[in-house]
Amino acid sequence: MLVSSVIPPAGASDADTVAVGLIDGVPLSKEAPPELSALLDSGEARVTFRSLAVAHAQGKRWILVGLGKGDELTAERARVAAAVVHGRAVELRTLALCWQLPNAPTASEPAELAGALVEGTILADYRFDTFKSKSAGTAKEDADEGPRHLDRLIIAAAPEAGIGTEALERAVAAAALVADSVNAARDLQNRPGNDLTPTALGEEARRLGAEIDTLSVEVEDSSGLAARSMGAFAAVAQGSEQEPALITMHYKPATPPADGTPVLGLVGKAVTFDSGGISLKPGAKMWEMKFDMSGGAAVVQAMAAIARLALPIEVVAVVGATENLPSGRAVKPGDIVTATNGKTIEVNNTDAEGRMVLADCLCHAVSLGAERIVDLATLTGAVIVALGSTYAGAMSNDDEFAARVVGAGESTGEISWRLPLHSEYDDLVKGQFGDLNNAPEDRKAGTIVGAAFLSNFVGEVPWVHLDIAGTAWDLGRTYAPKGASGFGVRLLVELARSYC
Ligand code: BES
Ligand code: MN
Ligand code: ZN
Numbered sequence: 001m002l003v004s005s006v007i008p009p010a011g012a013s014d015a016d017t018v019a020v021g022l023i024d025g026v027p028l029s030k031e032a033p034p035e036l037s038a039l040l041d042s043g044e045a046r047v048t049f050r051s052l053a054v055a056h057a058q059g060k061r062w063i064l065v066g067l068g069k070g071d072e073l074t075a076e077r078a079r080v081a082a083a084v085v086h087g088r089a090v091e092l093r094t095l096a097l098c099w100q101l102p103n104a105p106t107a108s109e110p111a112e113l114a115g116a117l118v119e120g121t122i123l124a125d126y127r128f129d130t131f132k133s134k135s136a137g138t139a140k141e142d143a144d145e146g147p148r149h150l151d152r153l154i155i156a157a158a159p160e161a162g163i164g165t166e167a168l169e170r171a172v173a174a175a176a177l178v179a180d181s182v183n184a185a186r187d188l189q190n191r192p193g194n195d196l197t198p199t200a201l202g203e204e205a206r207r208l209g210a211e212i213d214t215l216s217v218e219v220e221d222s223s224g225l226a227a228r229s230m231g232a233f234a235a236v237a238q239g240s241e242q243e244p245a246l247i248t249m250h251y252k253p254a255t256p257p258a259d260g261t262p263v264l265g266l267v268g269k270a271v272t273f274d275s276g277g278i279s280l281k282p283g284a285k286m287w288e289m290k291f292d293m294s295g296g297a298a299v300v301q302a303m304a305a306i307a308r309l310a311l312p313i314e315v316v317a318v319v320g321a322t323e324n325l326p327s328g329r330a331v332k333p334g335d336i337v338t339a340t341n342g343k344t345i346e347v348n349n350t351d352a353e354g355r356m357v358l359a360d361c362l363c364h365a366v367s368l369g370a371e372r373i374v375d376l377a378t379l380t381g382a383v384i385v386a387l388g389s390t391y392a393g394a395m396s397n398d399d400e401f402a403a404r405v406v407g408a409g410e411s412t413g414e415i416s417w418r419l420p421l422h423s424e425y426d427d428l429v430k431g432q433f434g435d436l437n438n439a440p441e442d443r444k445a446g447t448i449v450g451a452a453f454l455s456n457f458v459g460e461v462p463w464v465h466l467d468i469a470g471t472a473w474d475l476g477r478t479y480a481p482k483g484a485s486g487f488g489v490r491l492l493v494e495l496a497r498s499y500c
Contacts, residue, residue, distance in 0.1 A: 015098035033057035082120025083479035103161035115175035122179035182486035189484030193273035198321035202245035230360035239330025240323035265370025269377035270296025270321035277350030294472035295376035298488035349439035382446030395451035398462035
């Protein structure tokens with residue numbers, strides 16, 4: 001989708017469809033065709049959030065969408081409204097859509113609002129049809145389908161909207177870049193395990209490194225894990241025929257960061273298929289465990305976005321990619337393995353594999369000089385019980401950094417809720433024969449216990465663990481209802497931005 005911006009009235013653009021947001025108590029602009037006021041007067045068009053009406057005037061289609069009260073119009077509501085409009089627009093075979101930026105006071109700044117409209121539209125336009133053969137439907141079905149994508153999106157801001165040409169252009173371009181990265185992460189997530197192997201994910205990361213000057217990428221296989229004494233990660237990988245991939249990415253900005261800007265570390269769990277291993281999962285919905293690489297996908301694409309935006313902050317990323325499968329070589333319950341920092345781990349449950357992969361990846365991020373670390377992982381089913389698909393779970397050893405990470409997510413709509421760490425939870429992960437156990441017998445505080453385990457591998461570095469098991473797919477938001485959500489990409493970019 002081509003995305004651009006324009007300052008004069010949207011009616012002047014060559015779009016076939018114009019989207020107009022209706023804010024409670026705010027009259028339509030004087031330039032709006034009288035047909036729109038007629039729809040409002042008749043009650044067909046309403047200010048109620050998400051309500052839709054369509055008119056034809058001045059040789060164009062006009063979609064009116066209710067935005068509710070101005071002071072409740074957050075960026076997240078704008079994303080949702082944009083997705084609602086997108087749905088109707090593509091149903092009506094729109095090719096070029098022009099969104100008129102509301103020019104009334106709202107809960108977010110005009111630049112933020114413009115960005116949110118772009119994000120909501122691009123995210124809603126996402127489809128994963130790589131594996132659909134062209135001739136899958138009948139000719140009639142194909143004809144009925146029509147275009148399900150927009151070709152072009154134009155954000156138009158009247159001079160009264162209070163944003164200049166350049167600021168609008170910048171906000172729109174940045175939002176499009178980041179939303180494209182989210183969709184790229186969704187592509188990685190949606191790809192099935194036989195296609196997106198750990199090696200294939202490593203190749204995707206390499207490709208980005210080759211394309212972006214300031215981004216360097218290194219991928220190591222099982223011999224790399226052995227050389228680094230990453231016994232925890234290697235234990236998970238040993239049951240699979242597929243080679244694991246330890247993906248290390250380094251973004252060094254062309255312009256040096258301001259003094260005191262910390263080196264940010266991003267760590268992602270990328271289990272490209274989690275069968276549970278010897279502690280095999282039940283069959284129902286096991287296919288969903290192809291999404292168990294969602295944290296890694298978000299980290300890879302966030303790195304690309306941060307580098308493309310040329311943000312003045314140094315960022316290192318570590319993604320641990322492997323399958324978790326049962327086999328004659330697989331790690332077994334009771335086995336004791338040694339992580340790269342020397343800590344020994346009793347593997348009580350081979351299905352608690354994410355924390356073993358992350359243990360070594362977190363140590364690696366620390367040794368690469370990360371001064372703040374966020375990890376993203378589909379780590380526990382328990383976080384879905386606790387928070388559903390609404391919030392990710394956030395756990396941290398540092399209040400200030402936690403507030404920053406949670407705050408970044410608030411502005412992008414990727415919200416997370418802090419869960420506590422306490423020394424009593426540390427007792428739960430103590431091992432009987434080794435230092436730690438990866439899965440305590442009774443399933444108390446499952447999500448927190450995962451974090452308590454991970455906290456053994458970050459040393460003193462301020463760190464936030466985001467458990468995204470409930471938000472990485474089937475998010476249920478209008479712009480990402482089913483399948484991969486790309487959760488975390490925008491949050492990580494925003495976090496990097498917060499230091500710039
Ligand atoms: N990948 C799963 C967590 C998961 C479950 C994500 C359901 C999304 C939906 C993880 O590797 C896992 O299996 N965790 C176990 C941990 C337990 C054995 C301590 C779990 O949550 O049951
Ligand atoms: Mn598992
Ligand atoms: Zn897993």
